[in-house]
Amino acid sequence: MTAIMAITDDIYNACGTIEELELLTEAIERWDASCIDQLLANYLKWFYPALLDFYEEIEEEMAKQGKSYRVHYAKEAMTRQVQSYFVEAKWLNQEYIPTFDEYMSNALVSSCHTVLITASLVGMGDLVTEEAFQWLLGRGKMIRASKLVGRLMDDIVSHEFEQCGECYMKQCGVTTGGL
Numbered sequence: 001m002t003a004i005m006a007i008t009d010d011i012y013n014a015c016g017t018i019e020e021l022e023l024l025t026e027a028i029e030r031w032d033a034s035c036i037d038q039l040l041a042n043y044l045k046w047f048y049p050a051l052l053d054f055y056e057e058i059e060e061e062m063a064k065q066g067k068s069y070r071v072h073y074a075k076e077a078m079t080r081q082v083q084s085y086f087v088e089a090k091w092l093n094q095e096y097i098p099t100f101d102e103y104m105s106n107a108l109v110s111s112c113h114t115v116l117i118t119a120s121l122v123g124m125g126d127l128v129t130e131e132a133f134q135w136l137l138g139r140g141k142m143i144r145a146s147k148l149v150g151r152l153m154d155d156i157v158s159h160e161f162e163q164c165g166e167c168y169m170k171q172c173g174v175t176t177g178g179l
Contacts, residue, residue: 001115001116001120004051005112005115008047008051008081008082009112011024011043011047012082012085012086012089013085013088013089015041015043016041016089017040017041018090018093019040021085021089022086023035023039023040023044024039024044024047024048024082025082025083025085025086027039027048028078028082029083031052031055031075031079036049055071055074055075055078058071058074058122058123059071061123069130070121070122070133071122073122073134073136074115074122076118076137077115077118077119077136078115080109080115080137081114081115083109084109084110087110088106088110099171100171100172104151107151108144108147108151109147111147111150111151113147113150113151114137114143114147118133118136121133121136
């Protein structure tokens, strides 16, 4: 799963044009192999079927255990993930600096927190219930706080701190004067 997320992140951050990313996002929202023909770039025509195969293999295994519902939650988390990546790609393409609140709202999803934890829970046997998936994909305060800590820690040690800081400075009227 980590490799898939790394490739997906690279596609949205470095490889794809905004048109390609829009089509990829729409394809992932549908989870339908017939969308392959609509993808423009050859690398996406390779990536998208591999993504579908990955989730299909998991679904087959979970079906044997009577737990195929879990893949629905994993796909929902992945869908939210690529939607947040696409928002960031549009901001970059439009040279738009979001407000700090806009940035954080999207950054809490793009941090990969939910998609990785959801994927981890899929194969955990009887320890995990459907309610656990519903809770994880919900918008509870504890989940939000966990995402916030993870996101800010990541932003502080990465190049994205500049964007996070820039968004905050824009929204709050803060300058770097005196630093």
